[in-house]
Amino acid sequence: xxxxxxxxxxxxxxxxxxxxxxxxxxxxxxxxxxxxxxxxxxxxxxxxxxxxxxxxxxxxxxxxxxxxxxxxxxxxxxxxxxxxxxxxxxxxxxxxxxxxxxxxxxxxxxxxxxxxxxxxxxxxxxxxxxxxxxxxxxxxxxxxxxxxxxxxxxxxxxxxxxxxxxxxxxxxxxxxxxxxxxxxxxxxxxxxxxxxxxxxxxxxxxxxxx
Amino acid sequence: xxxxxxxxxxxxxxxxxxxxxxxxxxxxxxxxxxxxxxxxxxxxxxxxxxxxxxxxxxxxxxxxxxxxxxxxxxxxxxxxxxxxxxxxxxxxxxxxxxxxxxxxxxxxxxxxxxxxxxxxxxxxxxxxxxxxxxxxxxxxxxxxxxxxxxxxxxxxxxxxxxxxxxxxxxxxxxxxxxxxxxxxxxxxxxxxxxxxxxxxxxxxxxxxxx
Numbered sequence: 001x002x003x004x005x006x007x008x009x010x011x012x013x014x015x016x017x018x019x020x021x022x023x024x025x026x027x028x029x030x031x032x033x034x035x036x037x038x039x040x041x042x043x044x045x046x047x048x049x050x051x052x053x054x055x056x057x058x059x060x061x062x063x064x065x066x067x068x069x070x071x072x073x074x075x076x077x078x079x080x081x082x083x084x085x086x087x088x089x090x091x092x093x094x095x096x097x098x099x100x101x102x103x104x105x106x107x108x109x110x111x112x113x114x115x116x117x118x119x120x121x122x123x124x125x126x127x128x129x130x131x132x133x134x135x136x137x138x139x140x141x142x143x144x145x146x147x148x149x150x151x152x153x154x155x156x157x158x159x160x161x162x163x164x165x166x167x168x169x170x171x172x173x174x175x176x177x178x179x180x181x182x183x184x185x186x187x188x189x190x191x192x193x194x195x196x197x198x199x200x201x202x203x204x205x206x207x208x209x210x
Numbered sequence: 211x212x213x214x215x216x217x218x219x220x221x222x223x224x225x226x227x228x229x230x231x232x233x234x235x236x237x238x239x240x241x242x243x244x245x246x247x248x249x250x251x252x253x254x255x256x257x258x259x260x261x262x263x264x265x266x267x268x269x270x271x272x273x274x275x276x277x278x279x280x281x282x283x284x285x286x287x288x289x290x291x292x293x294x295x296x297x298x299x300x301x302x303x304x305x306x307x308x309x310x311x312x313x314x315x316x317x318x319x320x321x322x323x324x325x326x327x328x329x330x331x332x333x334x335x336x337x338x339x340x341x342x343x344x345x346x347x348x349x350x351x352x353x354x355x356x357x358x359x360x361x362x363x364x365x366x367x368x369x370x371x372x373x374x375x376x377x378x379x380x381x382x383x384x385x386x387x388x389x390x391x392x393x394x395x396x397x398x399x400x401x402x403x404x405x406x407x408x409x410x411x412x413x414x415x416x417x418x419x420x
Binding site: 023024025026028029030031032033034035050139140141142143144145148149152153155 | 233234235236238239240241242243244245260349350351352353354355358359362363365
């Protein structure tokens with residue numbers, strides 16, 4: 001994400017000048033999870049200029065509904081890859097979050113070739129919060145901090161079922177997966193190098209469309 | 211921040227194994243603001259292992275109280291530079307946030323030589339939220355998104371006075387400052403290079419201790 005935009009890229013609101021350019025509007029509940037990983041609610045077209053500034057390589061979309069056509073067009077234009085992992089968002093009837101789906105989504109997240117990546121569902125609270133919670137466990141965060149972050153975004157809508165899911169999700173095996181090993185040896189910050197998709201020789205996780 | 215920690219660096223809580231190592235505990239209200247910029251409430255010693263994993267270069271501390279000795283020791287050990295910008299946190303009697311102080315703190319934030327940097331006050335809500343809000347304006351975020359983020363962290367403690375401060379804070383001049391210009395031409399993400407302090411030829415902002 002470009003920290004400081006050029007004068008022509010977006011004047012701050014309420015400044016009294018530079019108002020000719022539209023301000024950047026991140027999707028609702030937007031935040032940076034980690035270097036190269038973002039989270040949010042469902043992006044609307046008004047958020048596209050902001051998303052462009054993130055220079056995304058991929059989107060991890062966690063709903064069962066097909067991706068809207070206008071969002072797909074934006075992805076095609078920006079050459080962003082869509083990974084869809086359909087998870088039910090309803091609480092009635094309650095359908096538990098499928099562990100296998102979260103595992104596959106995590107593999108996409110920790111694969112640096114997909115970075116920068118945006119995770120989103122509808123409101124960026126439950127499905128996104130559960131996935132980020134599991135990622136935090138993988139990072140070694142203690143459970144109370146994982147829950148604090150989950151609750152920050154879910155607010156009054158926090159669900160005990162999501163937190164129980166995060167608590168019981170086992171990250172041991174994921175720590176051994178090639179993506180995780182690669183990430184660990186990649187270095188980070190200024191030393192981070194980016195792997196590009198080449199001959200697709202590494203087996204790819206389940207991908208739906210783009 | 212290292213995304214995936216080695217097995218010896220922190221086992222996830224609730225996994226049933228790898229419990230020999232302590233889990234990482236970020237400071238309360240911790241979040242990533244931007245590549246190289248973090249925010250939180252006051253870090254306690256229990257948070258030091260986590261802070262170490264961020265490989266911080268600096269801390270921007272926004273309270274008037276002296277920095278605790280145990281935190282200072284940690285900073286010395288880790289070679290982290292402390293920038294203190296004392297801002298009153300009380301509402302009774304109400305003391306307005308000094309604009310000049312926020313401007314100076316912003317100059318430190320956008321100076322990539324200080325990255326990775328952690329901003330914190332006491333609870334990471336008001337002073338930190340106001341500074342981050344001004345940074346978002348500098349980034350060209352629309353005001354409603356800036357407020358949404360402020361309210362996410364301040365919650366029920368949100369203050370209209372802080373939001374009014376952010377709204378009326380003028381970022382025009384800051385856009386022209388050398389730090390901002392350097393940042394804009396630095397590139398970002400994988401292309402980002404890090405400037406190191408050299409002969410200190412550029413005039414530095416006000417610094418208190420470390």
